[in-house]
Every structure is written in C-alpha cells, then in structure tokens.
Amino acid sequence: xxxxxxxKVSELEGGFVLAPERYDPRRESLLASAGRAGFTPLRRxxxxxxxxxxxxxxxxxxxxxxxxxxxxxxxxxxxxxxAPLSGIGSAKKIVEPGDVIVSRLRPYLRQAAYVxxxxxxxxxxxxxxxxxxxxxxxxxDGGSAAFLVPLLLSEEVQKVLAAAQEGGHHPRFNERTLxxxxxxxxxxxxREELSREVERAVKLYRQSEGIYVDLVADAQRSLxxxxxxxxxxxx
Numbered sequence: 590x591x592x593x594x595x596x597k598v599s600e601l602e603g604g605f606v607l608a609p610e611r612y613d614p615r616r617e618s619l620l621a622s623a624g625r626a627g628f629t630p631l632r633r634x635x636x637x638x639x640x641x642x643x644x645x646x647x648x649x650x651x652x653x654x655x656x657x658x659x660x661x662x663x664x665x666x667x668x669x670x671x672a673p674l675s676g677i678g679s680a681k682k683i684v685e686p687g688d689v690i691v692s693r694l695r696p697y698l699r700q701a702a703y704v705x706x707x708x709x710x711x712x713x714x715x716x717x718x719x720x721x722x723x724x725x726x727x728x729x730d731g732g733s734a735a736f737l738v739p740l741l742l743s744e745e746v747q748k749v750l751a752a753a754q755e756g757g758h759h760p761r762f763n764e765r766t767l768x769x770x771x772x773x774x775x776x777x778x779x780r781e782e783l784s785r786e787v788e789r790a791v792k793l794y795r796q797s798e799g800i801y802v803d804l805v806a807d808a809q810r811s812l813x814x815x816x817x818x819x820x821x822x823x824x
Contacts, residue, residue, distance in 0.1 A: 629777055632768035635726040635734050638688070641680045642718055650674040653710055654681060655719035657692040660702035663738045663787070664794050665690075667708050671715045681718035682725050689726040689734040690719055691741060693761040696750035701741045703734075703787055707795045709802070724767055735787035736780040737772075746770060 642652075651671040659667045684690060684704050692700035704717070711717060719725065728734040740746060749770065754760035776783065 625771075627774045628771035629774065630768065631726075631737070631770045631772055633729070634772060634777065634780075635689070635728050635737060635768075637764050637768060638682070638725040638727045640683045641721070642674070642677075642683055642716070643680050644677050645674045648673050648675055650716065651714070652677065652681075652716040652718050653708065655684065655690065655717070655723070657694060657698075657700050657720055657722050660690055660692060660700040660723070662699055663702055663742060664791055665702045665704060665708050666798075667710070670710050671712075674716065677718070680721060682721055682723060684717045684719050684723075684725055685727070686717075687728070687733045687735070689737050689741070690723040691726065691767065692720075692722050693724055693763070693767075694722045694759060696747065696754065696762060699742055699747070701738060703738050703791055705788065705791045705795070707792070709798065722761075724764060726767075732781070733784040733788065735785075735791075736776065736783035738787050739783070740770075740772060740776060 650673065652674045653667065653669065653671055654677060655665060655667060659665055686704055686706040688704045690702055690704060692698070694700075708717070726734050726737060749766065750762050753762035753766040755763065
C-alpha cells in the first residue's frame with residue numbers, strides 16, 4: 590500500500606530535511622496523539638541517556654558488552670563472560686539496572702529489553718555497557734522503566750518505528766521519534782504495577798535460563814567423562 594504526504598517548506602524539519610520517511614503519515618498519526626488529552630509523550634517519563642565510555646588501558650576494569658543481538662522480545666539474552674574494558678574497540682553507552690534498551694537499527698527484530706540485575710555474569714565491579722546502536726531509556730523519577738517494554742513491543746508502536754526508519758544500507762529510526770511516542774494515561778497510572786509484572790516475567794526467564802545453563806554444563810561433563818584419555822584408543 591502506498592502512502593503520500595504533502596508538506597509546505599515551512600513545515601519541513603530544521604535543516605530542510607527532505608527524507609520522505611521523515612513525513613510518513615503512518616509515523617505521524619500515532620505521534621500526534623502525544624499532544625492530546627489522555628496521552629503523555631515518552632520524553633516526560635524517561636530520558637535518553639547518552640553517557641559513554643571508551644577503551645581503557647587499565648586491564649583491571651572489566652565489562653559486559655550488550656550487542657543489539659543480546660536484546661530480544663523484552664529480555665537481555667547474554668552469555669559472554671566479562672572482558673577487559675581495554676578491548677571494547679569503540680565507544681559504548683553505560684547502562685544501569687532498571688534501564689530499558691531499544692535498538693534503533695532494524696526495529697522489526699524487536700530488540701528492546703528491560704535491563705535487570707540478574708543478567709548472566711553480571712557482578713559487582715563489572716561495568717555494564719552497550720552498543721551505541723541502542724537508545725538507553727531511564728525513568729526521570731529514578732524508578733524502573735520496565736513498564737515501557739510492553740508498549741515498545743506493541744503493534745502500533747512497532748508500526749511507527751518501522752515507518753520512521755531512515756537511510757538506505759542500515760535504516761534506523763531517530764531519538765525524536767522514540768521520545769515522542771504517546772504513552773496512554775492509564776498506562777502511566779499503572780506504571781508501578783506494570784513494572785513489577787515485567788520484572789517478574791524477566792525473573793522467571795532467568796530461572797529458566799539457569800536451568801538450561803546447568804543442563805548444558807551437565808551434558809558437557811558427561812561427554813568429557815566418556816571421552817578416552819589422550820593416547821588411548823576409542824572404544
């Protein structure tokens with residue numbers, strides 16, 4: 590289905606942006622709701638945190654790096670062990686438990702997740718960082734931003750993010766689109782309850798993850814016990 594939008598020069602965004610995607614009516618329809626009664630723009634509830642860190646020569650500083658593939662359907666799925674900060678290669682954003690991360694790249698992959706305290710291999714003294722392809726959302730009141738995850742994964746929001754992609758080779762949506770998303774008043778009023786539900790769901794996932802990790806380790810031990818010693822013939 591084709592869409593068309595007519596804009597006056599005075600309606601173009603700063604710098605006279607001519608990218609057609611910027612004025613996609615599917616994108617504008619939901620964003621317009623943010624200014625109506627009963628809706629709150631996401632920017633009033635969460636800030637996009639941009640604090641970054643670069644490679645350090647201090648080998649004692651360890652970090653966990655979250656790549657875009659580590660965020661799936663609301664959960665951080667991470668298996669990598671901590672590594673020296675000196676080896677990160679490029680700048681990364683600093684993340685804290687309670688944040689929500691959203692990949693700006695290829696939104697159809699639904700790479701949004703709540704950052705919980707029980708991410709595998711996370712421990713005191715290990716810095717948690719993520720790719721700069723992520724937007725890091727942090728509640729402005731210091732609480733949990735977990736309640737935003739179901740909203741970000743909803744069909745209507747996903748349509749807006751998909752329509753807001755700009756660029757040819759690696760299309761991305763911008764921060765303005767994300768922070769302009771409308772959050773229903775009813776959702777805001779239930780934010781504490783909703784955040785607890787999201788946190789409970791993630792905790793259940795961690796329990797399941799732990800069981801599978803233990804089972805895989807058990808299988809590995811069994812294989813090693815049955816393996817012939819070096820120099821001996823296999824049965």
